[in-house]
Amino acid sequence: MIIKNIKPYEIKEAQVTKESIYKERRKFINTSASLVLGMMGLANSQESSTLSPESDAAKNFNAKSKDSLIYTQNPNYKESTITPYIKATSFNNFYEFGMQKDDPSKRANILQTSPWDVVIDGEVENKMKISYEDILKKMPLEERIYRLRCVEAWSMNIPWIGFELGALLALAKPTSQAKYVCFQTAVQENMPAIKHPALASFIPFPYIEGLRIDEATHPLTLLAVGMYGHILPNQNGAPLRLVVPWKYGFKSIKSINKITLTKEMPQTTWQKLASEEYGFYANVNPNVPHPRWSQASERFIGDGLSLSRQKTQMFNGYGNEVARLYANMDLEKNF
Numbered sequence: 642m643i644i645k646n647i648k649p650y651e652i653k654e655a656q657v658t659k660e661s662i663y664k665e666r667r668k669f670i671n672t673s674a675s676l677v678l679g680m681m682g683l684a685n686s687q688e689s690s691t692l693s694p695e696s697d698a699a700k701n702f703n704a705k706s707k708d709s710l711i712y713t714q715n716p717n718y719k720e721s722t723i724t725p726y727i728k729a730t731s732f733n734n735f736y737e738f739g740m741q742k743d744d745p746s747k748r749a750n751i752l753q754t755s756p757w758d759v760v761i762d763g764e765v766e767n768k769m770k771i772s773y774e775d776i777l778k779k780m781p782l783e784e785r786i787y788r789l790r791c792v793e794a795w796s797m798n799i800p801w802i803g804f805e806l807g808a809l810l811a812l813a814k815p816t817s818q819a820k821y822v823c824f825q826t827a828v829q830e831n832m833p834a835i836k837h838p839a840l841a842s843f844i845p846f847p848y849i850e851g852l853r854i855d856e857a858t859h860p861l862t863l864l865a866v867g868m869y870g871h872i873l874p875n876q877n878g879a880p881l882r883l884v885v886p887w888k889y890g891f892k893s894i895k896s897i898n899k900i901t902l903t904k905e906m907p908q909t910t911w912q913k914l915a916s917e918e919y920g921f922y923a924n925v926n927p928n929v930p931h932p933r934w935s936q937a938s939e940r941f942i943g944d945g946l947s948l949s950r951q952k953t954q955m956f957n958g959y960g961n962e963v964a965r966l967y968a969n970m971d972l973e974k975n976f
């Protein structure tokens with residue numbers, strides 16, 4: 642995600658075709674980022690440019706792999722290719738931990754995910770504060786492989802483990818006044834972008850996202866607590882994050898601790914920053930370009946042997962299930 646006058650890192654990245662070049666650039670970026678962070682007193686020896694993000698991600702995985710989840714597999718959501726775990730956990734957007742793609746895998750280990758409560762309030766009969774453990778006790782988990790399409794024109798296929806958001810919202814009993822759902826990411830003082838606002842000074846935290854109530858209660862909309870068979874790594878939004886597969890990735894807000902049902906459409910983080918570039922709906926749509934780049938195709942992040950560009954699908958390929966939600970809407974205006 643980039644706003645005007647910020648160097649379009651993502652676009653340069655999307656133009657890179659060879660994995661080797663991509664890796665070289667990553668190394669270079671790591672080095673320059675370390676220099677800057679070093680000056681800001683943020684860098685430590687663990688974060689030097691010699692340490693690959695892959696090894697960090699691997700460490701994280703090993704530390705958490707014992708925390709397996711019990712779940713069933715949903716046969717309706719399968720993909721022939723899955724993005725390797727190492728890629729899905731070392732190439733991330735989680736700006737609370739920095740602006741570079743490998744910042745979250747390097748720094749999100751400081752996120753405190755326990756104890757964790759989620760407040761559900763606003764237009765509900767049962768305002769509640771529910772712990773992560775109680776959520777897990779109440780919600781049967783399933784695995785679904787979903788396509789994830791970032792607005793920056795890259796994509797991944799990820800096996801999420803979670804439950805339908807609608808089932809959790811039902812516990813709180815939305816009133817007839819509840820037209821929208823607003824989500825908030827926890828703010829923790831030691832998050833790099835909170836501690837050193839210069840790191841992401843233009844982003845107002847907490848990160849806020851929103852959905853219409855019919856989108857939020859659509860059976861495709863998940864709250865994920867795990868991926869690849871295990872609990873979520875911090876960089877992917879532990880302990881629980883939204884997954885809305887027909888919308889651009891920025892809607893899938895991470896590390897949620899507050900859900901508020903509202904009468905009015907909430908203002909989201911990216912709308913506040915650049916409403917002419919990032920709309921409330923953010924439905925994946927190859928026919929509506931971003932003001933500064935085409936959305937017709939995407940770079941699929943797979944095993945790295947075949948870095949492939951593929952066509953972007955309307956509603957990210959979930960049109961059969963969700964197109965009816967937007968039957969009477971002008972999708973160019975409501976982007």
Ligand SMILES: Nc1nc2c(c(=O)[nH]1)N[C@H]1C(S)=C(S)[C@@H](COP(=O)(O)O)O[C@H]1N2
Nearest residue numbers: 733734735736791826848890891893894895
């Ligand atoms: N709190 C928070 N949630 C966030 C973001 C963020 O910066 N902060 N980035 C979003 C963007 S732009 C994308 S593409 C996805 C990336 O999810 P992943 O890192 O698990 O692939 O998370 C989304 N959720």
Ligand SMILES: [Mo]
Nearest residue numbers: 791792890891
């Ligand atoms: Mo994104």
